[in-house]
Amino acid sequence: MNSLRVRLTVSLMAVLILALGTLSIVVDQVVWHALVRQLDAQLADDASAVAGMAEDEGATVEFEYESLPDFERAQRPAYFQAWLDDGQVLARSPSLQGRDLPRPAPRGAAPAFSTLTLPDGRPGRAAGLRQPLRIEEDGPGTARPSGRYVTVAVAQGTENVRASLGAVRRWLALWVGITLVAAALAVVVSVSRGLRAARDVAARVGEIDAARPRPFLPAGRLPDELAPLVDKVNELLARIEESFARERRFTADVSHELRTPLAALRAMIEVALRRTRQPDEYATAIGEMGDVVGQMQTLCENLLALARLDAGAVPVRPEPVALRLLVDDCWRSFQGLADERGLRFANQLDPGDTVTTDRDHLRIIVSNLLSNAASYTAGGGWIVVRSGATSLLQVDDSGPGIPAEILPHVFDRFVRGDGARSAGVHCGIGLALVRALGESLRLAVSAENTREGGVSFQVRAADAVTGSAS
């Protein structure tokens, strides 16, 4: 059974039963002994009194029985019997009706006590006393020991003791029972109350919409033991909320990135169809539409690559890659754009430079860096690819530089907000993909503004980077 309530109740009951049981036994014994001692004291007194009824007359020993009701009544009587040392029975209580009590053999003057079965079959207690007889030779007040002894046994039923003990036991049992029931109820109630808070929390957690987790779990009026759990759940919810918000922003950004070229396509098509045109006008329009579709395709491919990287589903296949050749190969796609914008390009990598890495991933990294440079370098500037003191390769350009407030965010997905775009840097998804791909290849990609006012994108082995230089 894995119920906290049952386990708590059972263990508390076990401890309580053990403790109360032990206590009851101790109390029972103490009370029993006290009652028996009391009875014994009474028996001893009675024995002494009975012994006092024997008188040595010199020639004979007389027993002057003074009527004692205890020894005469028909119901549950007490008994006594007195003997002389020679075994002669000196006296019997009327209740004995001729029967005998066992003759005690006390040592010394102290009374001896024993448990016995009374002549009428009741359980009983007996006190035995051997006492010297005294003789009065010269009248009353001049008694002296006569040298003879009388032995007295006094017996009485123990039913009163048992009745008293029974009453004590009943009270004990009642008290133990009430305590156990009360304790069990208290445990069940307090545990239930504590667990109700847990159930409430569970119900609240169950109702939470992961996409919109607010309001979080209330922290008030919770048992201390549950508070850390609720705190942790709230922290988790905050992380989930943040992650969903990021996801929503990302989706909004993707839709934004796709809406603009889509708007262009639609406008182009609608303008082209508005009237009958010359074939070359159609050709120009279709060519422009092709460019837009190409951009959308690149965006989609980058998004897909990024999503796969996020999912960890992209295998890395290292092989020796000749860097200079790879850069030349990648540049071909941007030659046209660069020519259009009057940009000069130089590949200063050593023809012998090779690196062992995944060729396709590195190609995407280099292509995106070159695309970025070809798009954002001011017209008439230059782009140079070279290897640096610490970098595997770097793409430098003549600027303009990246505004300081944008620089830390150029590798974010969709550098967003009007601020970013206002500053003329619109990174979309390409540089985010560059960074993610770099991470998969254990390469760090960083961006910095050069002293000459240009921008330098650097690719280096991840362990060669100190701090986050981006």
Next chain:
Amino acid sequence: MRVLLVEDYQPLARALAQGLREAGYAVDVTGDGRQGLALAHANGYDALVLDVMVPGVDGLAILRQVRAAGSSAGVVIITARDQVPDRIAGLDLGADDYLVKPFALDELLARLRAVIRRRYQSTTTVVALGDLVIDSAARVVRRAGKPVTLSAREFALLEYLALRRGQIVTRAEIWGHVYDFAAEPSSNVVDVYVGYLRRKLGDGEAGGHRLIRTHRGLGYSLEVEGTE
């Protein structure tokens, strides 16, 4: 009607500019917010078409500054952001309309007509002056029930005169609202087009009213005799 288009995505800007020009608007295009703001301050545009996210100064900032300067130009915001707060921000700043990309060119044209009409306190797309009927939605002109075929620029000229009917419109105003920077400035190009327009409308011919009146040294006005 003269329109400023501020849109930084070149393929979209080119297509929209062509569509607007072919619909008879004089269009100035820029992809840079700062330049857009300067143009808006320098010229009395009838309407501005502003993309929200443009480099330099964003579309909403242009709108704010243009409105602060007291311009009553109709403003249509175009944006890829379709969240309600974005729309509210644009409309609160005094945009007349709001279009989410991608949109139909016809819708942009219809909204432009609406914001320009509003600017000239006109509630209908059809203007009737005597026997002259100008339908700027259908881009049809009729004189005495017969359709008149006009070029885009002639139509724009007539439309502008009609929106300000009864008022004297200067040559500079006509130049400012009917021609864009692509047109060669010329001292008498306005007079030449007014001449074309009069001829096509049969204006001043025997038996007809003279609708377009010349005010020497001032400009032109479009009015029906006896009504103004």
